[in-house]
Amino acid sequence: MPHRERHPVTAALQKVAAQQKTQHKAAQQKSHQPAQPRAVVVGGGVAGLVAARELARQGLDVAVLEASAAFGGCVARHEVAGLMLDAGAESFATRSSVVADLAGELGLGGSIVAPNPAGAWLQLPESAQPLPKTSVVGIPADPAGADIVKAIGRRASLRAAADKVLPLGTLLRKEPLSLGELVRTRMGSAVLERLVTPVAAGVYSADPDVLDVDSVVPGLRAAVVRHGSLGAAVGALRGAAPAGAAVAGIAGGMGLLVEHLVKDLKDRGVRLYTDAKVSGLERRDGGWRVASAAGDFSPAGLVVATDGVSAVRLLAGSLPGLEAAEPAPGPAVALVTLVVDLPELDAAPRGTGLLVAPGVAGVRAKALTHATAKWPWLAAEAGPGNHVLRLSYGRAAGQHAPEAEAFEDFTSWPDEQLCAQALADASVLLGLPIGEDDVLGRKVVRWVGALPSATLGHRARVAEVRRLASGQHGLQLAGAWLAGTGLAAVVGDARQRARLLAEDLGAGTAPEGAPADSP
Ligand SMILES: Cc1cc2nc3c(=O)[nH]c(=O)nc-3n(C[C@H](O)[C@H](O)[C@H](O)COP(=O)(O)OP(=O)(O)OC[C@H]3O[C@@H](n4cnc5c(N)ncnc54)[C@H](O)[C@@H]3O)c2cc1C
Structure with missing residues (x-):
């Protein structure tokens, strides 16, 4: 095609028109693109x-x-044997109203439920008993209480009571201070190993000797200084907590x-x-x-x-x-959920579940939640005679833990091995044999690094x-x-x-x- 020279004015006008067209197109495109979020x-x-x-x-x-x-x-769900179950968090603390308020704003206020007040049990190496109630992370407010004496024995209870008269010394100024050291120094090893360690493992998947007391129970250290003893501090913290169950669910x-x-x-x-x-x-x-x-x-x-x-x-x-x-990185935790058809469990032989002290022969789980005993809504959904058991594995051992309790990375165990262990553990912990034939469904969930350290x-x-x-x-x-x-x-x-x-x-x-x- 022959090349034709344009008049300079016409060319300038055409250039402006072309520019306007391009700008208009860009603006049009921009209006179709979502603006950047603030x-x-x-x-x-x-x-x-x-x-x-x-x-x-x-x-x-x-x-x-x-x-x-x-x-x-960490708040996730999964389906096991046709039931929609929580695969991570299954409750919330009621010490403040923030979660209940949020649930209310989301239209879930009417669905907030309290757990079965029967409460959890404590599995000690030689026996099981209901978990003492007046405590904070297992630390008793009154070490002379009948339930505490039953769990740790009379001599250990007397040792723990020395907390009332022992001078505070410099321990409370130590930075950082572990939960284990505070409890061992004030109340002795039996309180630590038989009461505090199982709770710390259940909640934090860690040994009290590696847990920072100020992270785990903010305000406890100051309360000990204010009240003069660990037991009195626990009593004060408990007294300040709202009445009713410490946790709720949906x-x-x-x-x-x-x-x-x-x-x-x-x-x-x-x-x-x-x-x-x-x-x-x-x-x-x-x-x-x-x-x-x-x-x-x-x-x-x-x-x-x-x-x-x-x-x-x-x-x-x-x-x-x-x-x-x-x-x-946070500790690794493996959860095994078993749905079983076992009417013998209707009686909830261990309340809402158990926290396991170290040294229980043959048992590797650190906690078992009998979810259908804990939450009546779930029992109704599961149907007569059916039960949901959730066993958790993985605790970081502290320097005082016996060698046999050394940390084992259960999250790397294959599913079949973990499920077999869970069946064996549940049988011991609930005090009745649970066999493969009783199992309606099972699932393993691994939480690696999800719990903060x-x-x-x-x-x-x-x-x-x-x-x-x-x-x-x-x-x-x-x-x-x-x-x-x-x-x-x-x-x-x-x-x-x-x-x-x-x-x-x-x-x-x-x-x-x-x-x-x-x-
Ligand atoms: C097994 C288990 C049971 C628990 N039970 C209870 C209970 O009963 N009651 C209770 O109150 N609490 C419980 N907790 C603790 C509670 O669930 C957690 O404290 C809480 O849910 C943490 O919320 P979060 O948003 O801080 O962290 P997370 O839930 O860990 O969420 C962090 C998110 O960030 C995402 N993420 C990470 N990196 C990136 C990236 N680079 N880009 C984009 N996204 C990223 C992750 O995928 C994750 O979804 C439990 C926790 C676990 C693991």
């Missing part, structure tokens, strides 16, 4: 979901990026909390991404650059609500000094992380590794962190506890 939440466990909800309530456009295929983290399972949270977030327009592992976080233009398997994001604000190891690794480049505060020095590490993050515009950190293990700790903290971020970003502050349908 805030991104990394991690879709309960901490992340609660933080996202709070940010959305404050009027912010939010995205949640979850690495795995499902939201909820009829249908704790998994419903996550289901309802996710639905609520969808209704609020929160963008939810699963299989969206975040691989990089960096400061960019006063905000953040988030690299994830679901794409890159550039939010103004960020809540990092992963486990501690992931959070530190993601933020180390942006927060100098953070690397030194990286927590140890509460090991020695953890409180100081948390304080350091909080200090490093506090001056950072557009950044908050949430999750159990900082807030403490358990939903009661995690939910309250995540709400508070999200409110701080919203304030930081200049968003409106909806009052706490405002109706669920408020923005």
Whole structure:
């Protein structure tokens, strides 16, 4: 085609028109692309979901990026023998109302249930007995109580009672101080090994000698100083706790909390991404650059609500000094759920289950939950004569643990081996033979590094992380590794962190506890 020279004015007009067309097209494309969220939440466990909800309530456009295929983290569900069961957390502490409040806002208030008041039992090497009730992580308020004497013997009870008169000395000023050392020094080894160790293993999957007393029972150390003895401090903490059961559940399972949270977030327009592992976080233009398997994001604000190891690794480049505060990976736990057809268990021979002291011959489980005895709603769902048993494995041994109790990595055992062990353990612990023929269904779940470490020095590490993050515009950190293990700790903290971020970003502050349908 011959080349034709254009008039200069015509050419200029054509150029302007072309430019306008391109700009219009770009603007059109942009309007079809979703704008960048103002805030991104990394991690879709309960901490992340609660933080996202709070940010959305404050009027912010939010995205949640979850690495795995499902939201909820440690609050997960699975199906065993046709029953939908909790595969992780199955209750929440009632020492504060935060979880119940959240459940209420999500329309689950009417489903909150108390467990069977029969309570749990304690399996000692030679016998089993109901778990003493007036205690904190197994530490008795009154070591002379009949149930304590039964568990540890008269001589050990007398030794424990010396706590009332022993001078406090310098122990309470020790940094860090382990739960084991505090109990052993004040009340003696029998209280530690027979009462505290089984509870610590059940809740923290760790030996009291490796647990930081300030992380496990915040306020206990100060209470000992105030009241002059460990027993009196435990009594005071117990007295300050709300009346009624220490834990509650949700009829249908704790998994419903996550289901309802996710639905609520969808209704609020929160963008939810699963299989969206975040691989990089960096400061960019006063905000953040988030690299994830679901794409890159550039939010103004960020809540990092992963486990501690992931959070530190993601933020180390942006927060100098953070690397030194990286927590140890949490303990590994394996849970074996057995659904059995065994009407003999209708009588709930060991209440709602057992915590197992070290040294029980042949038993490797650290705890057994008789879930159908604990939760009447589940018994009704399971049907007559059917029972749900959940056995947990894996405890980190402390330096004083006998060699036979040395840490064994049950999470690496094949499923069949773990299930066979669980059947044998359940038979011993419940005091009746349970055979293969009784089993309607079984499932093994492994939680590796999901429980945060509460090991020695953890409180100081948390304080350091909080200090490093506090001056950072557009950044908050949430999750159990900082807030403490358990939903009661995690939910309250995540709400508070999200409110701080919203304030930081200049968003409106909806009052706490405002109706669920408020923005
Ligand atoms: C077996 C078990 C039983 C428990 N039982 C109870 C109980 O009965 N009562 C109770 O109160 N508490 C219980 N807990 C503890 C409680 O469940 C936890 O403290 C709480 O759920 C922790 O919530 P979280 O959001 O902080 O962490 P998590 O639930 O661990 O969630 C963190 C999320 O971050 C995601 N993530 C990690 N890295 C990345 C990344 N790079 N990118 C994107 N996402 C990432 C993870 O996949 C995960 O979903 C239990 C825990 C376990 C493991």
